[in-house]
Amino acid sequence: MSHLSTNGTAQCRVLYDFQAQPGTGELDIYADEILTVLRQDVGEGWWEGCNSRGEQGLFPAGYVELIQSTNNTTEHDFFSPVTSSSVSSTFNPPVPNFPPPSGPTNIGQMQENNYDQGDDWGDEDWDDDDSQGSGGDTIGAGAGSGSGFGSGPNPAQSSLSLASGKSQLPVKKSINRFSTFVKSGGEDFILGSKTRKVPCDAYIYIIETSSNEIMWAPAKSEYYCTITAPKKESKLKGLKTYTAYKLTPSFNNIMVSRRYKHFDWLYGCLTDKFMAIPIPWLPAKQISGRFSEEFIEHRKIQLQLWVNRICRHPVISQADVWMHFITCTDDKKRWKTGKRRAEKDEFTGGSFFYTLQPPTVPLEVTFVESRTESFGKFVKKMDESIQFMSDVVIDQCRKYSGAYKKEMQKISIALNSFASAYDTSDYIDHQLNEAIRGTGDTFDRIAKMYEEQPKYDFEPLSYVLHEYKGILSAWPEILDLNKQALGRKKDYLRLRDEGKAEDKVVESVSQRADVVSYAMLAEINHFQKERISDTKQMMKSFVQAQLEFYQRISNELSEALKMYD
Template identity: 40%
Template structure:
């Protein structure tokens, strides 16, 4: 028998997007329950098919279908994706022992479930979108515009009256000759990740690597594992949906205790943490300072952790903390973001080509180049060994010089093998980090495009008399806030890019010069031998 469901509340869906427009008490025939994201597909009594929110109905049997039902208030939307609708925090029992290896699996499973349950869906937002319900909602619930909270913010699905903002939560954007940018941090700092140490528990049954993390701001040293970096990364991604949070270095299981791997991970974690610490906004957030300063007291750690996971100012709600210069021109900001989108795509291709070429050259240095110089040294050395047969005094100088030249070329081959760790590998690591950063910007460009489309749609509706001036003004003002955030983030990226790539190239060229000077010195030393031959 087909499943039937009764509407508990009115649902004004977007018919053009395949959603139903139904009223409280209406009975639907459920056609599909696996649509996803909290949606079902159903059919009305007049044969109309479409999507409706699962949370708006109750399943009926034959007896209940003929009886009345008690209507409850529509499900409310909780602005924070980190808070359960029932008020409980995410994974409150994070870990009795916060160094436990099993934390990684439980944390990923738990936090992932919370995000799925509380992702803003049209079902939960429809009642709060009443004032601007004429603007169409995005049918793709997995688009970056929706997932970032941008659509919810633009359409007023989250009310500023329900968000408590302290003075310390305010994020200021200032106007400069180059456009909007983040207000500089008043207390910048950097971090070191050092002294990796293999530790164990349960009498050696479980092992892990702990790193000493120190920030220059407080000079506090704390022990952190990779899973703690992973937790921090997740929290930053949840809170700052329109900021370029770089990805963490990849996990590795095989050989993860090897000395070379541990050192390389240490370098990358330090690079990642300093990238975060240089951001004027992210560097000031509570969750980062908790990560950097909380010691091994379990009670203190859990208290700070719960506070971070119960943060109301995440996703769409975060945008209420933004204070920015008024008067952004939507069309101009759209053009600027579009131009940056083109720039970031071109830069992504260029950086990828640079990384690939340097990687290839690195392999040649330790392979063909090294072998070629060693072969040259070998054949010249063989010539010198041949000259040894002539023991006359007139020939000894030349014999010695030729043998020295063979040794010089062999040494040059060794220099080629060692050189990449000084110039090529640092450059490769830098390009890899930037590929990670660049991968975050297509979503930001799409969010801005989606916001601008809402403004254009609102203008059209205003002309048709389907939207008021005040409603359009509010949509435009919220879009200004979103645009300011994205433009400030673009400006921050560009400033960092100039600093970083200048440092990358200067360091690379200095090491290249040093390398070739070593080669020249080897050749000069050998050349001097012939003047005495």
Template identity: 40%
Template sequence: MALQARALYDFQSENVGEISVREDEVLTVYSEHDIEGWLEGVNSRGERGLFPASYVQILRAAAGGGAAGEPPASRYANVPSVPPPQPQVAAAGGGGGPGVGSTFCPPPHHLQAAGGGGGGGGGGLVQLTALQHQASGSGGDDDDWDDDWDDNSTVADEPLSGSGSGGGGGMRFSPELDGPGRYRVSTGAGGGRAGAAAASSSAAASSSSSSKSTATVSRNLNRFSTFVKSGGEAFILGEAAGFVKDGDRICVVGGPHGPEWQEDPYPFSCSIDEPTKQTKFKGIKSYISYRLVPSHTQSPVNRRYKHFDWLYGRLVEKFPVISVPHIPEKQATGRFEEDFISKRKKGLILWMNHMTSHPVLARCDAFQHFLTCNDEKAWKQGKRKAERDDMVGGNFFLTLSTPPTPLDLQEVESRVDGFKGFTKRMDESVFQLSHTANEFARKQMVGFKKEYQKVGTSFRLLSQAFEMDQQVFSVGLNRAIAFTGDAYDAIGELFAEQPKQDIDPIVDLLALYQGHLTNFPDIIHVQKGALTKVKESQRHVEEGKMEPQQADGVRERCDTISFATLAEIHHFHTIRVSDFKTQMQHFLQQQIQFYQKVTQKLEEALQKYDGV
């Protein structure tokens, strides 16, 4: 049966597929369940298309009334014509739920089971729709993706038993829903700290609240922004829900310099040995295999580049405010050339070092599966499980356990703005240094080598000219001059080989950090988007259009995103200082050794003149 909605504001369509609506206009809506903030329907002028869900209010038909027929099927693939099933809402018990410990960190303060009553109110569990995970691997290395990944075997989805909890708004934590170590977590309309109070309000208060809630925190009209696509908006608006296992919990703790990720209690490293060329299909296809040896298992596994590429894609989708290091770029031709293989291996080693040193990425199930799985069937099962992971995008924030003390939003904004300026300046300097270092290396390998060899050739020509004098006493001098020419030839070769020892490692590190620096604008955009929603909710409260409990929920969820953002910024600075200290020490040590070799060649040439 068709629904009707009344437009609360004017909306002017800007893109194909959208329709314009006028304030107080009555529209026909095909489904009251919006997809990423958009509804499909027909306006009073008979135009059919999409319009923002936050711009209209659904009109509930009286009993016995309604339209004559069902609406036609939706013509948009992402707008369902049939409402999706909703989680069941169970009535909350009289007391607070039992405390549940964690193998890594305690449950977050805002996810504790709420005490008191509160039936299945209107703030039921809402599945995250702003970011739908597509279980499809990304291509890589110009090989057919399906050849050794997908077969006819199937892996059943893990059953998600249990039902949603009742109660008021805010984040809800239900420890008894899905067995030991697996809990239902969701965000509701109200704040976590004020959720119980909101749930126990009377019917009259609920009616008053519903009249104020007409001015909710709005959705971004730009549905392609990072804040929306990452799931940050869905989390802030209280639309994230999922099952969180103990092992999935991620702690942000207070450190001497602010929030930081809790250290991994079991740190490890992983080496990448010499790559080898392998074939399959009786030699029809060839590929390069890398041998990985994790320190915590000492069991080697073989991985191809496309396996790294698949893992990178999963991690980027799962962690919206973590800077996942970029893997070395793909190359269509020359994939089996020795220089390219060596360069890619060095890039993968740097990537692996950053992965294993990150307290969150190193513990990720997909990464551990990548490092440890040797069995082909188990590998495919783990791959599909990672692709069906629910705790990605906005749901990732449900796994966070943050300090109970609220953040100072003004201080957070100042720190994030400062880091934004820092990354911009660092990006410019990294680009400049990378360009300068590459140019200097090119000169050493070509220009310097050629110039030194020209000097060497000139010395040898002089020696050959002197040999035309048949005087015995000049033989020693002729040989010494010829040896000097050979020494300059050798020095030219040293210059040509030296960039591999000192400049190339710096360029590789700069390339890795250029990847990080391209990640942070999106991370900052997510935090800025959350902060904007907080300011909007505070403005609605001041205007009497929103209940304080709702604004408190937005504020708490913004704090969660801010804690994670600041923790990631702290980790970036920590690893940056360690990386550049180590690399600069290596560079200067290699420079000293290089000039010692040059000095040694010159001293050997000098000694030849002692007996002349």
């Protein structure tokens, strides 16, 4: 079969029928058919092969059995492909028992971003903000309530029928159509299956300090961006309305206008591009009451926190798509050009790692495993504690504006009733009665203070907790990416020790795996510093607000006390 790639290293016999999904790169296979295996290192129980008709694609490794294998040896450099011909044919990747765990999206979805690729981002292309919102809880997850990869709809189902002679009953099995590592291009990067020419100005540097601290290289310049003057605007003669937020970066002081839909698009771009960096959630979507002053103000505060975090990140703050977002004015042509460029960025997903320039010192596998294991445990504990904190905060907000307020009002009503009863006496002390009535008024004011207090302490607390919910939700996937990259490195190190892989190939895979690990370690470092700084500021503001609240109550009661002198 001359049409086959020279990478074909084995043939296999199909055990079960498998029906490919259109547009996914999968291959229809039929029982007893003979296939030529082109790649066994696709990952997650998938192989790539070619049938006798010259059709090439992906199929589940668990649905075939090897019948022969061949051996080839080729030379590789650091950025040259590493194929199955680079290792001994005696090495076969483990084949998982089917059906594998469900969860990740199918391969077709890897080409679907959180935004419309054909959308040029003119006003006519957008529906109203929050047209498909998820509810009105400003503390809940928003549009960006998950990471860019592996957070799609239900796993794809493939119709499978067992080969004749085994059973005539059709079966339905859930198939894991690629993990994040594979579908994002991480596997291709580690194995060098593809090459990318990176412009000099696109490189991102990771450094190691004299104190052995691995971190992102500091941004060339620091800046901030303010959000002001959100207002309700309309189009189509008032048929569609939306809220516009004004953004002003400090480096040029030129104001630009953005809608929530635009932030949602940006979130999709950032999560797709920076797969090694957790992007915080956007504020929650809301349908009812979305033009109320209170809701707009809440969202403005949350968007400001989100923008602040992006501006502080040494990598994201310098990204082209972010700069385009905060600097492009009403020039539609320029706007559309920048938007299309962002959506066609070739250095997204796994290709992002091609742009990284880490230290050249190799990382010890045990060191990386130890760091990731301890950090993974910490993330889990922190996530649990933040969820508990969020529940308490929501409960306190309700109690302050509900139960606590009502209790103060009851005291006020009771004291006024008490004073009214004393007014009916033949022996009246007018000063005492007025003092009691004044104390009742004091508790009525305290009731209003309780109603308004959450916006000074518990609501700001909830905003930060919401940010960290989003960040923490992305970490397990990032840690898993590193785990799989590290797994490839360990596989090739073992093969070298067994004399089944060349030193040059192993070194190439190890260096690429280290790029992923360096990125993760740099981001962990950034996260921990941000966490400590954020938590300190969050708690300081919360305690200060509580202190001022009770001082105001104390002042009110002190004034009431003077009425009895």
